[in-house]
C-alpha cells in the first residue's frame with residue numbers, strides 16, 4: 293500500500309468526536325479514489341470510487357447539518373451553503389471526468405486538498421469551538 297495522500301492529522305481535529313470520525317472516513321474514500329486513479333484502474337472502477345466518495349459526502353453533510361441544528365449553531369445557514377457549493381463542485385468534477393478522460397486530473401485532487409484545508413480546518417472548526425464553548 294502506497295503512502296496515503298490524504299491524511300487525518302491533529303490539525304483536522306475539530307473537537308467533536310463523531311464528526312472527526314466521519315471526516316476520517318471521508319479521507320479514506322479520498323485515498324481509495326486517489327489510489328485507483330494512480331493505478332490507472334478501468335474508468336468504471338474510478339467512477340465507482342468517485343461516486344462512493346460523493347454518496348458518503350452527501351450523507352456526512354446531512355448528518356453534520358442535523359448536528360449543527362441540534363446545538364442551535366448560529367452559522368448553520370452559511371454552513372449549508374458552503375456544503376451545497378462543495379457538492380456542486382464535486383459533482384461537476386465527476387461529470388467532467390465521465391465526459392472525457394481516462395484518469396482524474398491533478399486539479400481534481402487539488403480540489404479535495406483544498407476542501408480538507410479550507411472547509412474542515414476553517415469552517416468546521418468554528419462549529420467545533422462553538423459546541424465546546426457551549427458544553428463548558
Ligand SMILES: [Fe+2]
Pocket residue numbers: 356371375411415416
Ligand atoms: Fe462541514
